Amino acid sequence: MKQQRSFPAFKVSKRCENRLKGGHPWVYDNEIEVSPDGVENGSIADVLSPKGSYLGSGLVSLNSKIRVRILSDNANETFGESFFRRRIRYALDHRKTVMGDDISACRLVHGESDGLPGLTVDRYNDILSVQVLSYGMEQRKDMLYRLLTEELAADGVDLRGIMERNDVAIRELEGLGTGKGWYRADFLPTPPESPVTEICENGIIYKVDVENGQKTGFFLDQKYNRLAAAKLAKGKKVLDCFTHTGSFALNAAFGGAAHVTAVDVSQFAVDTARANAERNGLSDKMDFICADVFDLLPKLTEEKAGYDFVILDPPAFTKSRKTVNSAERGYKEINYRAMKMLPRGGYLATxxxxxxxxxxxxxxxxxxxxxxxxxxxxxxxxxxxxxxxPILMNVPETDYLKFYLFQVV
Structure with missing residues (x-):
């Protein structure tokens, strides 16, 4: 340690020490061997090895099983405003590098992967949709939102509003309330009257409801997977299951599919997908079905519907280790049905x-x-x-999306 520390310190187990040295940023409550007296929720604390060597500093969450989320292992860091500004700037610059000029609809901050644990920021043109999932970030959100606004302005982006999408149960584990709505501050203009905006992704225009849409409004993580599927769709009859707002289906149609059928159990999702098709002039090669995919796939197999490309983009069937086995049965059922339905030489995206x-x-x-x-x-x-x-190596929680394209032979 290079200087006298002013932060309270937790001493952790050898197991935790090894994991932190490997790059994982979480300290669990059952790994703490010595806790400081009077540590405040949301404050900065140091983390020490069993022998007292410095491992890092992070945000304390007294109500969570994740007791400390490491921000930095730099013993000289003081965690003032300049620290968080640098982290935001690093995140923005990284997107410019890996996404090129196409960052008008983009995840700008991805929590732990960007060294800002518990903070998710998605950009939809001049609106940010934000989730704050840790107590320490909640305490600092006014500063963080201001810094985001200033750094984006430096890049020529003047925000019209910041929508808080804190309507997620995980906040309750942090002792935080849930809710959603426009964030108001002197450094922002009066929020827009409507939470609906438009984005363009892969040449396709979508309406995005940042207040009521899934997650923060749109599933940005599948952007290039949709392009990969579209390349295979040319000339094919495509079935897009769990279509949501129609993103895979629209990419397939835009990519030259002969015809695309988009399916979702939600009538609202189907209506939204249909409206997106009309907005993009693709209605003539698409149709839409409101149905349960688990019921529809066997029926289409019996009818010999003739699809030669099936896309399966289901919601997360499991959100905990306890339900993985039951989720596996659900995943297997829809994939088995799709494989049975496809002809030899057909294609499957799953x-x-x-x-x-x-x-x-x-x-x-x-x-x-x-x-x-x-x-x-x-x-x-x-x-x-x-x-x-971004996926942070040695942090499996950041590596979540699996996407495969197969030919069935």
Missing amino acids: CSCSHFMTNEFFVKMLMSAAQDAGVRLKLVEARQQAPDH
Whole structure:
């Protein structure tokens, strides 16, 4: 340690020491061997090894099993405003590098992967949609929002508003309330009257409701996976299951598919997808079905519907380790049905967005489904989330999206 520390310090177990040295930024409550007296919720604290060596400093969450989220292992850091400004600037500059000029609809801050644990920031043109998921970030959100506004302005982006999407149960584990709505501050203009805005992704225009849409308004992480699927769709009859706002279906149609059927159990989602198709002039090669995919796939197989490309983009069937096995059955069922329906030489796009469904487990499920369906899978491409959702190595929680393109042979 290079200087006298002014922060309270937690002493942790050897197991925790090894994990922190490996790059994982979380300290769990059951790994703490010595706690400081009077430490305040949301404050900065040091983390020390069993022998007292400095491991890092982070935000304290007294109500969470994740007791400390490491911000930095620089013993000279004081964690003032300049620290958070640098982190935001690093995050913005990284997006410019990995996404190029196409960052008008983009994840700007991806929590732990950007050294800002518990903070998610998505940009939809001149609106930010933000989730704050840790107590320490909640305490600092006024500063963080101002810094985001200033740094984006330096890049020529003048924000019209910041929508807080804190309507997630995980905040309750931090002792925080839930809710959503426009954030108001002197450094921002009066919020827009409507939470609906438009974005353009892969040449396709979408309406995005930043207040009522899924997650922060749109699933930005599949951006390049949609392009990969679109390349295979040319001239094919495509079935897009769990279409939501129609993003995979629209990319397939835009990519030259002969016809695309988009399916979702939600009538609102189907209506939104249909409106997006009309907005992009693609209605003539698309149709829409409101149905449960689990019920529809066997029916389409019996009817010999003739699809030669099936896209499966389901919601996360599991959000905890306890439900992985039941989720595996759901994933296997839809993949098995898709494989049975497709002709030899047909194509399958399939994915999982849960980090609890590990890649190894997901691939094992696919192989089992293929065996039961009596087919083999020829890998076209294996992909992950878009690079604006960076994966921090040795932090499996940041590596969540599995996306595979196969030919069924």
